[in-house]
Amino acid sequence: MEQRGVSPSEFVNGERLWDRHFKLAAHGARQDGGVDRPALSAEESAARAELIGWGKSIGLTAYTDEAANLFLRLEGQEADAAPVLSGSHIDSQPTGGKFDGVFGVLAALEAVEAIVAMGAKPRRPIEVVAWMNEEGSRFSPGMAGSEAYTGVKPIEALLAVRDADGVTAGEAVAQVLARDVNVPVRPFGRPAAAFIEAHIEQGPVLEKEGIPVGIVTGIQGTRRYRVQVTGEAAHAGTANRSERKDALMAAVRMIAALDREAMHPDDLKVTVGMLTVTPNAPSVVPAQVMFSIDVRHPNNKEVDRIDSFIRLVVEAEKGPCEVALSQIAHAPSLMFNANIRILLHEKAREAGIAATDIYSAAGHDARQLHYFCPTGMIFVPCKDGISHNPNEWAESEHLLMGTQILADALWHLANE
Amino acid sequence: MEQRGVSPSEFVNGERLWDRHFKLAAHGARQDGGVDRPALSAEESAARAELIGWGKSIGLTAYTDEAANLFLRLEGQEADAAPVLSGSHIDSQPTGGKFDGVFGVLAALEAVEAIVAMGAKPRRPIEVVAWMNEEGSRFSPGMAGSEAYTGVKPIEALLAVRDADGVTAGEAVAQVLARDVNVPVRPFGRPAAAFIEAHIEQGPVLEKEGIPVGIVTGIQGTRRYRVQVTGEAAHAGTANRSERKDALMAAVRMIAALDREAMHPDDLKVTVGMLTVTPNAPSVVPAQVMFSIDVRHPNNKEVDRIDSFIRLVVEAEKGPCEVALSQIAHAPSLMFNANIRILLHEKAREAGIAATDIYSAAGHDARQLHYFCPTGMIFVPCKDGISHNPNEWAESEHLLMGTQILADALWHLANE
The missing domain is CATH 3.40.630.10 (Zn peptidases)
Known part of the structure; x- marks a missing residue:
């Protein structure tokens, strides 16, 4: 032809x-x-x-x-x-x-x-x-x-x-x-x-x-997750630390732990690209935080290792808040x-x-x-x-x- | 009368x-x-x-x-x-x-x-x-x-x-x-x-x-701040960790350090109530994060101590990003x-x-x-x-x- x-x-x-x-x-x-x-x-x-x-x-x-x-x-x-x-x-x-x-x-x-x-x-x-x-x-x-x-x-x-x-x-x-x-x-x-x-x-x-x-x-390979952290809105000036259910502080502890865990190898890509705070006002303790996690590595085992870590860390760091983790994409x-x-x-x-x-x-x-x-x-x-x-x-x-x-x-x- | x-x-x-x-x-x-x-x-x-x-x-x-x-x-x-x-x-x-x-x-x-x-x-x-x-x-x-x-x-x-x-x-x-x-x-x-x-x-x-x-x-007393962290947008799947300027990870490190520092006394109230991510998309490394910090305590010295810490920690944890800190309210x-x-x-x-x-x-x-x-x-x-x-x-x-x-x-x- x-x-x-x-x-x-x-x-x-x-x-x-x-x-x-x-x-x-x-x-x-x-x-x-x-x-x-x-x-x-x-x-x-x-x-x-x-x-x-x-x-x-x-x-x-x-x-x-x-x-x-x-x-x-x-x-x-x-x-x-x-x-x-x-x-x-x-x-x-x-x-x-x-x-x-x-x-x-x-x-x-x-x-x-x-x-x-x-x-x-x-x-x-x-x-x-x-x-x-x-x-x-x-x-x-x-x-x-x-x-x-x-x-x-x-x-x-x-x-x-x-x-x-x-x-x-x-x-x-x-x-x-x-x-x-x-x-x-x-x-x-x-x-x-x-x-x-x-x-x-x-x-x-x-x-x-x-x-x-x-x-x-x-x-x-890629895995993508959505994490919903639910705390309770409170006044920034009156609620003592021990009384707070601060959804953002819980989310920050989770993300910081993830950041440390994902430090090696260098080509392990862990990204929190989206994070939204509710109600998102300077003098209100955050009631809710939603964030995304995107994990990629050529070796599926490396991705699986981080998957296990994510499941542990969101529970370990939630403090007085509630957390819901959903995996919204998994592509080996x-x-x-x-x-x-x-x-x-x-x-x-x-x-x-x-x-x-x-x-x-x-x-x-x-x-x-x-x-x-x-x-x-x-x-x-x-x-x-x-x-x-x-x-x-x-x-x-x-x-x-x-x-x-x-x-x-x-x-x-x-x-x- | x-x-x-x-x-x-x-x-x-x-x-x-x-x-x-x-x-x-x-x-x-x-x-x-x-x-x-x-x-x-x-x-x-x-x-x-x-x-x-x-x-x-x-x-x-x-x-x-x-x-x-x-x-x-x-x-x-x-x-x-x-x-x-x-x-x-x-x-x-x-x-x-x-x-x-x-x-x-x-x-x-x-x-x-x-x-x-x-x-x-x-x-x-x-x-x-x-x-x-x-x-x-x-x-x-x-x-x-x-x-x-x-x-x-x-x-x-x-x-x-x-x-x-x-x-x-x-x-x-x-x-x-x-x-x-x-x-x-x-x-x-x-x-x-x-x-x-x-x-x-x-x-x-x-x-x-x-x-x-x-x-x-x-x-x-109250002090309130706005922190602007500027990194660089990048693809979540391709940019290796060492190449990233991830504004959210830098912000998370700052907030996590603040959370640890403000753990005592219990009535020291440190609140990050507002945090916004740009562009805020799951597969994009965040280019910019803006967050508020609200610090309150009856003792002005305690508030001043956290003020000094905030000024140190935003520089210490910024990594490859740039940071701009502005105090937008100070009420003793x-x-x-x-x-x-x-x-x-x-x-x-x-x-x-x-x-x-x-x-x-x-x-x-x-x-x-x-x-x-x-x-x-x-x-x-x-x-x-x-x-x-x-x-x-x-x-x-x-x-x-x-x-x-x-x-x-x-x-x-x-x-x-």
Whole structure:
């Protein structure tokens, strides 16, 4: 099927790819140059409309589903063949940047645009996908769209989650679908031939080693918890220490103990990213504290060790308060499909692009797809390893090289 | 001047006094039975309108000032004599109750109503007062209205403070004054002959000792701080511990150290009541944390010792983050005017009501007035010592007894 001597990577347009990152960054732009584009927000809908327009201009048909995942489909010679999927997400953290997620969606779109420009039609359809709510900042936990698509969780459970304002994901999805009135809603349960996700590394390895592309071997394990500490509101000036049920002091003792326990090894990542105090007034002893714990390490045993410690420490340090611990996510470490990894290395070598194996410290939608179809990931370097930050940055030439490898790999998979 | 054998306390109506607490509690009522009535809110304005109406029905004239303090004035035989003031505040904590502040305002109104019912006119005017923003929950710090009235702080500084939504106290005052269009605005700098504030104890002493009224000897010292910790946002899955500038972990280390240092004596009250995390997302290493510290003890040396510790510990525990500490309030311990304290004991004895000396662990507007004119306070018990809590409760008979003493003391002071 492949045209001898011609490959899609030759048609990838690095300038167009780069420009589109800045066009999408206008939707939810922060004053500090970063991006705040919550899942299922009006800003995300605007970015979505722009993607649909770009797809339409090269003949791609937009589809969605009950999770508001977005698919831009290039038809194949065999319309009924399972499609090859590629993409990532366009929601961001509240203090997000221009590349996390967006690169994966734009790289897939550029790869398909290159295939269209080549003038050939693949055997299988290829679908560019933007998964709903990868970040999990507005509706926690994240990766909801890919979980719904792959059947990891029932859609009803995902749509029942509420944001900080009490809006359910279901209500927010309904708003997005109402805006996209001309985009057909497809049922879940569709097979996929393969999935490849391109992404910035979100770590310092590629930049340090001076290698433009990483072929991802696997994803490190994660556990995420929510801890609710309940004490009793009291007057800061009158309640003696022995009479207090101070929810914040109990939470602080728990977190401080966790901080000490998680000091080694250095790559054991324990993060308390969210903490809210009720009623949160300077002269009132806190009645309630809710905080998140996020634990990650490539070795599942290390993650399990901290899991046991968390269960002990919240009881040991609760003092006169009550505590409720819930594990809201548990994703063990995984290794990606070997054939996909080999294919990506081959395409890098054929295109003359240096590539190395790399481990993913961050979670991605590719985790869910890994259990569903042959899956792989391509990383490109990001400046100083920084992400989830307005200063997130990647180099245009690295985005181009990652996309060239993606284009050739998708073309190969779609013709298999 | 006093009519022989007749005293205002005989005309105090305990049932009316009790009912009015529940009528005011309807403005800003919480579903859990508590009250959420922020300073200068629409709910507070509604409570204010009700007070003005009650005053009008017995011939009191309402006045306000540029701080939106509310005065309900009973004219005296000598219109130009400095008035005797009595009252407290009607704003509440977010999780407040029905008695804190409100009792002092309603007791003063009831005392004046008793004097009116007695059919005699005092030599000096008597003014019932509701001081603006005592709690400091919406606009921090509190006691702003009494500070403006007594000239402790310039009005401009008080009105420039912003709430969490960015609204200045000045804008909020302007809204209140616009609603009270028929209430004249008086200039600051008016003298006062005396001030008495009735209040629930907000501590367990009177209830434990079974004594219905406390004559307050003084107020314990307070220092309040704001700590801003600045780190750097990073991805929870990729940033190794040694690379992180985690603002929350730094704040937790500071607070945990403070908690240990403040363990003794038991009546040293160190409270971190407010703590906010930015961006506050489960998978982002916190970039910024702001927290409050409130330190109180009857002995100024104990408060000073913790002040020194706070200054050391925020630097010692900041790790790779930056920290900015600002002291936003410093109120040393004080003792109230001896003549007022003796008068209140006399009036309790004359009315046959058991009373005892008691120290105030909480701050009150009476602190500011203490530096301005002879000032005293009357406490009544509150259930389990609980306040700043929807479960705050006082007994009707105790409110009555406190108000009877207040009425006789005001009558005495207004005829001196």
